[in-house]
Amino acid sequence: MTQPRPAVGAPTAWAFPQPASHRLDTGLSVLAYDVPGQYVASVRLVVPFPLRSEPAPLEGVAALMARTLDEGTDAHTSSEMASLLERSGTVLSAATGESGLAVDVDVPMPKLGTALDLLRQCLDEPVFPPNEVHRHVQSRLAEIEQDRSTPARRAMLQLVRTIFDPADRASRPAGGSPETVARVDSAAIAAFHGDHLRADGATLVVSGALPGDLTSVVAGTLGGWQGAPGRVGVETTAPVYAADRARIVVVDRPGSVQAELLVAAPGPDRRTPMGWAAYPVLSFLVGGSPSARVDAVLREEKGYTYGIRSGFRPRRVGGLFVTAGSVRADVAVPALELLLGILDGARDGFTSEETRRGVDFVAKTAPGRYATADAIADEAATMAMDGLTTDFTTELLGKVRALTPDALTQAYREVVDGSWTVVVVGDAESLVEGLTGLGRGDVSVVEA
């Protein structure tokens, strides 16, 4: 290579796109992001409600409502609705989390009105046919079995069961458990729908190369959706973490050729007084790339893993700091010891060189991360579900650029105190003795 290494100039100024926003008479907030060159409209509808408002014996009813919204209306059977959606080029999916319902609709821009009217029908006139509900209950039960047998997903189930207090909704799967899911029927879904879905308080995001008459397209379609009267509260309750969470749980999966490691602690939400800005940077520096602190040792030096990732996962209130990945079975104990040592050791602080790298990664990737209609809509919907707007995203990038090594260190120490909830999915017989020897809390074994 005869050419010298080129220097890199300062990046061009960029800001998260500004939406045009208005509110319909029904109380539905509309956020419109005009993104030139994006031929597909990305639509997100966010309807906040606390997942903990599900009746306890029927947990999963919200998820099943989400999955059966488009399974038939007063006017159309399940198959007819599927055909109307697909013939217009629409894809619609819906899911629930701790803070409410999120519906995703993607459609080529010329058919936006058609898609929004179909969405209105799904929200306003669903009938939840018993036969379709039965099918989705069976699918959810099959999905639970898949989760149980897939190490990474099984580990997450065990983590929430261990780190949250057993009485807290957060300790159980958002989509319900076999016993509760099996009880859900059409009447239960219709009742939940009637109590929780209304336009007032909901947010519609539309992103893409928008038509000039978007306001009237929305008014003429989703504007017709009111839902039940009154308001539903939003999730503002802090989760209760388990008093005995600092321990190791082994999920026994005899004969596994790898051990899935999951290390977690209670984490911040976006409103933390420490400022959220430090946490995306910390995620990157600790476990966000092959050269981050964790993989620099466990992958690039030791070859124990394909990759281990760390991330701060905010809830509406509180959150989790999670590090997860799989390692070769016969090195699981030394790998965990190294991992805990790296996570604890980061309390000693971050250098200015690391800080610059982390800040630049998070700040300079933003224009690319938010370049598509889809990504912008996702971010706006995530913020809406959290009771925020994308002003938060814009301001965050400014705060990220201003971070110092001290601020990062303080933010990390605020979360990490050396007590960890550890889940290991693997062959218990070969693991328990070594894990006990680490002196990192009680070791117990549960069945997969």
Place this chain on the structure above:
Amino acid sequence: MVDIAYPIETRTLANGLRVVVSPDHTVPMVTVNLWVDVGSRHEVPGRTGFAHLFEHLMFQGSRNVTSGEHFEALMAEGGRLNATTWFDRTNYFETLPVEAFELALWLEADRHGHLLDAVTQENLDNQRDVVKEEKRQRYDNVPYGNALIDVYATLFPEGHPYHHPTIGSMDDLDAATLDDVHTFFRTHYGPNNTVLTVVGDVDPPRAFEAVERYFGELPAITLPPAREPQVLEPLTEPVRLERHSDVPNDRLYLAFRLPVEGAPDFDAAEIAVDILAGLSTSRLVERLVRTEQSATGVDASAWGFVDGVSLGLFTVDIAADHDAAAVEAAFCAELDRFAVEGPTDVELETAKAQAERWWLSTLASQEQRADLISRYTLHGDDPAYVCTYLAKVAAVTGEQVRAAAAAYLTAQRRATVAYLTSDEESDV
């Protein structure tokens, strides 16, 4: 149909590097995407998985770059990057602020031209371990993880380029040597075996000039003589493989040989696959999932390959208390009926509407647009394919779809790989 028009300009350097530039000034970012014409189909016996292992070594340093620096330097400038290996190619890509465009080219040119200066036994051993963990994580330690490997081995005969998977075997990974690394690089990595695409906030003259500056000095390599494609006709008798293991539910993989991508009837075959099982209104979804509820899920897609055959793959998750054999019989009946009837007008319209949205969504990001441009430049010499694909799909007729289904997608032409829960009686 939405009328799409991405500007595309091309140039070939004196050393054979094909360069495609598609300016897009909507955000101040640029994507650099390289496709090298080497994948697992080029691997020799005893060295399966090598193309992928080699791809890992491309991140471990080159003449002027230390191990891990490629990732680190680009991420610190706001780059998101990776590389992947597939049957037909290896791709390397990064998206980053346009101010770092030339740094990306410099780093890529250094490793694509001068990798061998930095390859060490230590790096090879380390990345061999990493790749083995990748194999364990993705294939060996998850339910159905090895099913696709079984599909390739069942549908494509021993010795065919698609018989073995990209991940390779543990024995072959263990056998890889530094000599293999040197030979592989000299055989396949050269500008005349590569396409470089630039999409983003840069004008074509400047982009061509920058690519020339960093890649122009790389020497062309001597390419192995082109061999004839290893054409495979559809199966004439069904073949099957059954695995009894600890899986959560019975699952069937039904695989078919399709024509190569770019063949006149590939698009029609792909639409047939969608109408049969790729959409939520598809015939098999309607019958097995909605009506009989004997399956909890049905899915399908057509995977376009270049070497004599492509793959049409259907998966069916059998509902609890339903019999996999009965579901397979119903599946076969629907296929054979479709091969006679062909699609209805509504089915054809639906498949095309979904293909349009899928294609437009894929092209929405610079990264994926650049990847598709590289793909169709390397395989088919058609950089503007991203703009013309939808017109080709729109022109496919119902009779062409029926004919493709009759030729490639009948019960008699299937390879079945059945993953069955271990407590069932084995009939093999």
